[in-house]
Amino acid sequence: MKIKSILIANRGEIAIRIARTAKQMGIKTYMFLSHHEPNALHLDHADEVIDVSDNTYINVYTNIDKLIEVALENKIDAIHPGYGFLSENPFLPRECERNNIIFIGPSSKAINQMGNKGMARDMALKNDIPVLQGSKGVITKIEEAEETAKIIGYPIILKAVAGGGGKGMRVVRKKAELPLMFKLATNEAKALFDNDSMLIEKYVENPRHVEFQVMADKHGNIIHLYERECSIQRKHQKLLEEAPSAALSEELRQKIGADAVKICKATNYYSAGTVEFLLDDDLNHYFMEMNTRVQVEHPITEEITGVDIIELQIKIAEGEKLSLKQEDIKIKGWAMELRVNAEDVQSGFAPSTGLVEQMDIPTRKYLRCDSGYQAGKVVVSSFDSLVAKLIITGKTRNEAIKNCRTVLNNTTIKGVKTTLPFFKQVMQTPSFVKGKYTTSFIETDLTQSFYQEDNELVAAAVLAMEAYLQEQAKINSDELDDKPVSAWAMSKKIKG
Known part of the structure; x- marks a missing residue:
């Protein structure tokens, strides 16, 4: 069955991302106007907006009954959950099936099997896939x-x-x-x-985290789109990903990719999915888990393979066979994704909410920006802190890093604190530049969690000296001259 309309049960950049491909395919899109985000940017990208803002007692994105009700009332063919919210809840596809609505994702059985870490681990063991x-x-x-x-x-x-x-x-x-x-x-x-x-x-100390993107249709055809490196993490939360991984040889790449496909075959999996592995110091790989949805970091795989993962998801949901075979998938260049979150890095990555006063992202041929915000929009505490994904490419890894630095130096976001200074520091850190880093990167490799320009360091030192001199003036007021002491003058004397 050809899908003519989709209810996008999500918000922000992923809602816009899904809508972009849907429109290219001639599919009508529906999104929700909620009381949390009355002026959300993603609403501008919907063909139809469904106003549920009066339902302040529910989060529509996590309410299965409401999603089904809206889809039926508007005669919508399919529901796409994006990531997060209900994307890995087996009850949503089950209810979709009961109501003759197409769920753009895997079966409820596959979600239940692979979404449960214990069952997924057992499945890996039964199929001779290494586990810890x-x-x-x-x-x-x-x-x-x-x-x-x-x-x-x-x-x-x-x-x-x-x-x-x-x-x-x-x-x-x-x-x-x-x-x-x-x-x-x-x-x-x-x-x-x-x-x-x-x-x-x-627990493996200082492992590398590598995941393989898989695509499978309802006819038993399964391919992988190679790997993504996800080792730049904080408290198990990914901050930066790159594709491919600098850690894998071609032989190891093929070996892990085959295991990713194998576990999909064992579960009769279809749709997009991600099979995650850990690598130890000796590059032994171990199955971790499977994410039965599209990933936040899927764009870097799209950039190095030229495959539109959302388009494939929709076609698979329609019952089409995969038009691609494994030998058709080639790695072209390098890509990195920087998750720009509304967080204050200098305050331990504390959440930063409020009005986005300025948001200037440069235009470069090697930059793709997926974002659910622009100047004038508000970052609220009700949802995740992702402001934008900067997807940056290069012919080689070194070129991608160089391009990352250029983009970061020309990107300005004001009104909320973001993780931009963190990424500037990452791009200057030797272990990352060499491609030799692990999941303990932040704890062991960073000298500080944010980058500061030389003039910022000087200004900070001057302000600190000013504060010190003022404090001393209070304590030793009878010993100091009544004339205020200039911090700049004092700094010159000290330097001299």
């Missing part, structure tokens, strides 16, 4: 956790079975930490996923 040593089943009690940790040996990592996006995870390095960490992880998992079951695995 871990619990044989789910862990629900501290006594079980203690017994499992004793067998595996510390350090271990606790993972919420139903978790995702780095939530419900805790690293435990010694026995004494386990009770508290177990309580924190289970409480977080219960609050976020309504499931406090845990999976325990041996």
Whole structure:
């Protein structure tokens, strides 16, 4: 069945991204006007806007009944969940099927199997895909956790079975930490996923995080679009991704890619998906989990392969066979994605909300900017802090880094604090430039979490000296001359 209309059950840049491809395919798009974002930019990209702003008691993006009701009332053919919200909730595709609505994503069975870390791990084991040593089943009690940790040996990592996006995870390095960490992880998992079951695995110190993009149709055809490196993370949250990975040889690339395809075949998977792996110091790879949706970082795969992942998702949902074979997919150049979040890096990545007063992104042939904001729009606390994705390409990795620096130096966002200074610092850090970094990059490789120009450092020093002199004036007022001391003059004397 050809899809003629799509309800985009999402917001921000991913809603705009889906709408762009849908319009190219001649498909009508619907989006929601919610009370959280009355002037949201993504609404400008919808063919029809459905006003649910009077329903202040619900978040429409997480309300399955409301989504189905709206789709039926407006005779909409399909629902695309994007990422986050209900994108990995098996009940949404199930309800879509019951109501003859096309779900642009995998089956509810596949989401249930692969969205559950315990079931996904078992599936990997059954298909001879390497996994880290871990619990044989789910862990629900501290006594079980203690017994499992004793067998595996510390350090271990606790993972919420139903978790995702780095939530419900805790690293435990010694026995004494386990009770508290177990309580924190289970409480977080219960609050976020309504499931406090845990999976325990041996923790790999300083691994690399590599994921493979897969595409599969409903006829058993499966391909991968190669890998993305996701090791620049903070608290298991990805900040920067690149494709391909500097860590993989062609032989290892083919080996891990084959494992990604294998686990998809084992689950009769279809649609877009991402199979995630860890690499240890010896470049042994271990299956982590599978994300049964389009990823935030999918654009860099599109840039190096020339494949429109959203278009393929829609065609697969319509029942079409994949027109591409594995040998058709070639890596062309290098791409990096910088997630510009509304966060104050200097205050420990604290959230920064408010009006975007200025947003100037340069125009470059090697830059693609996916954003749900522009000057005059408001970043609210109700949703994630992603302001823009800067997708930057180059013929080589070094050229991509050079282009990243140029883009960062010519990008200005005011009104909210962002992670732009963090990325400037990353681009100057030797281990990243060499492509030899791990998931502990922020903790072990960065000298500071944000970049400062020389004039900023001088200004900061002068302000600090001014504050110091003023404090001294208060303390030693009877010893100091009544004339104010100039910080600039004093700095020259000290320099001299």
